[in-house]
Amino acid sequence: MTSLVAPSPxxxxxxGMGQVELARAPEKLGSILGSCVAICLYSQEAKTGIMAHxxxxxxxxxxxxxxxxxxxxxxxxxxxxxxxxxxxRQLVARIxxxxxxxxxxxxxxxxGQANIHATTDLLAANxxxxxxxxxxxxxxxxxQFDMTTGQVKVEIIGSExxxx
Amino acid sequence: xxxxxxxxxSSATWRLxxxxxxxxxxxxxxxxxxxxxxxxxxxxxxxxxxxxxxVPGADRLATLVLIEAEGDIGGIxxxxxxxxxxGKFLERISGVPVSSxxxxxxxxxxxxETGNILASAFxxxxxxxxxxxxxxxxxxxxxxxxxxxxEQASFDQAMTHDQLVLSRTRFEKDGETLDWQxxxxxxxxxxAWLDEADQTQTTTL
Numbered sequence: 385m386t387s388l389v390a391p392s393p394x395x396x397x398x399x400g401m402g403q404v405e406l407a408r409a410p411e412k413l414g415s416i417l418g419s420c421v422a423i424c425l426y427s428q429e430a431k432t433g434i435m436a437h438x439x440x441x442x443x444x445x446x447x448x449x450x451x452x453x454x455x456x457x458x459x460x461x462x463x464x465x466x467x468x469x470x471x472x473r474q475l476v477a478r479i480x481x482x483x484x485x486x487x488x489x490x491x492x493x494x495x496g497q498a499n500i501h502a503t504t505d506l507l508a509a510n511x512x513x514x515x516x517x518x519x520x521x522x523x524x525x526x527x528q529f530d531m532t533t534g535q536v537k538v539e540i541i542g543s544e545x546x547x548x
Numbered sequence: 549x550x551x552x553x554x555x556x557x558s559s560a561t562w563r564l565x566x567x568x569x570x571x572x573x574x575x576x577x578x579x580x581x582x583x584x585x586x587x588x589x590x591x592x593x594x595x596x597x598x599x600x601x602x603v604p605g606a607d608r609l610a611t612l613v614l615i616e617a618e619g620d621i622g623g624i625x626x627x628x629x630x631x632x633x634x635g636k637f638l639e640r641i642s643g644v645p646v647s648s649x650x651x652x653x654x655x656x657x658x659x660x661e662t663g664n665i666l667a668s669a670f671x672x673x674x675x676x677x678x679x680x681x682x683x684x685x686x687x688x689x690x691x692x693x694x695x696x697x698x699e700q701a702s703f704d705q706a707m708t709h710d711q712l713v714l715s716r717t718r719f720e721k722d723g724e725t726l727d728w729q730x731x732x733x734x735x736x737x738x739x740a741w742l743d744e745a746d747q748t749q750t751t752t753l
Contacts, residue, residue: 398607400597401699401706416600416607418696419703439596439699439706449710452596485700486614486688495703524696526607541609541692 396528399437402452406434406464409531417481417525419496421454421503425461425512426534427474433531434461440495441502454502458510477507478516478536478548480527496520516548560745562591565715565732568673572717572730575669579662580641586730589716596712599702600695603716603731605630610694611651613663614701617671619682621738624701625667626731627659628694633727656689663687666730678741704735713739 396414399405399422407413409431415422417437426433436457443453450460462472482500500519507514518525518538526539539545566588573586592602600606611634613627629637635646638655641662646655667684674682690697702712717730734742 398600400600401702402595402710403597416693416695416699418693418699420699437597439703449596452706452710483696483700485692485697486690495700524693524699526693526696 399435401437401439402449404434404436404451404457404460404464406432406468407529407531408432411531413529413531415527415529417527418483418485419481419499421479421481421496421499421519422527422529422536423454423457423461423503423507424478424480424529424536425465425475426478426529426531427465427470428476428534429474430468430470431531432465432468432470433529433534434465435529436461438499438503441498454499454506458503458506462510472510472512475512476515476534477512478529478534479503479507479514480518480525480536480538480548482519483521483523483525485522485524518546518548559591561713561742562588564674564677564742564745565591567677568670568732569715569717569730571673572666572669575665576719579665584640584726585720586717587720589718589729591713591715593711593713596702596706596710599698599712602714603628603694603698603729605727606695606698608694609692611659612690612692612694612697613659614688614690614697615663615667616685617667617674617682617732617738618685619675620680621674621678621735621741622671622682623705623732623734623738625663625670625684626698626701626729626733627663627666628729628731630727637726637728659689660687663689670730670732680741698731698733701731701733705733705739708736709739713742 396412399415413435423436436451443456450456482496484496523540528537569588611629615625671682671684715732719726719728
């Protein structure tokens, strides 16, 4: 049976596939995620955060949209935060997404899992602690990143919202 | 930007999807007892971050039937309903009212069969027009945020392109547009084939 009950609507600036957005308190950023992963970096001191909506783990040298791939997005986020006056040592990460919503013959890899692994590996390599995560599964996510608190609200159909 | 200006009705891509839509419309008219028709709403080529702006209701919950067009070229065909129009459609086709909170197995079965019917017509036209063998997969029924599903449907094309091409088909009843959509996202192989067809205009289209 398919539930038809909908959660509440989102009130944030939308961050689309491959996009990167920086925001300051009291702003909020939002996104809707399937197999993609949202990488949210935040500085409590500066009340400033940045989100990348990454689509794939590896750019394979294509850099035209730096937010599209994990390997180009993470350094780009750090660069933009540095340019905004936020040092890397202040940053913590919250990440969400990486679902596998349906099977496709055209993809030989589990792209959601590949995005998750690439993201956690690269954040660890840059010594950025992951303080919250909501990853995997087979459902889409609607998220809201609050620059006042740094927290990310995650909504999944059929589940109570969680805050990471 | 590839060779896909949004309103270029003379492009090979437009003619392919227009033919596929007309074939699909014929099947839908039969399936719905003549009540519903389909019209190609547009072919868009947009930066991937703008996808949600080009699919009405993409940020809301929806009921979706997904079918993969499998073959040397292909993609994902998505039949998308909002809640209000879903109930009207199911009641029309099945003659059984929809409860307010959940779909019965009968209604889920109607949705899957609708997806099968539309997808077989759509992929059959792609076969005829392209010369490639393209077959529809079994349907998958999902209840989720429409954009999250379309995002994964777009993944294969997004691996090779920063701008996404998709076709949108609208449904009409008695001349009025309904809140249902049929969206096809070509995979990277089909996108490459379409790009080449538009550049050379030498296909059999």
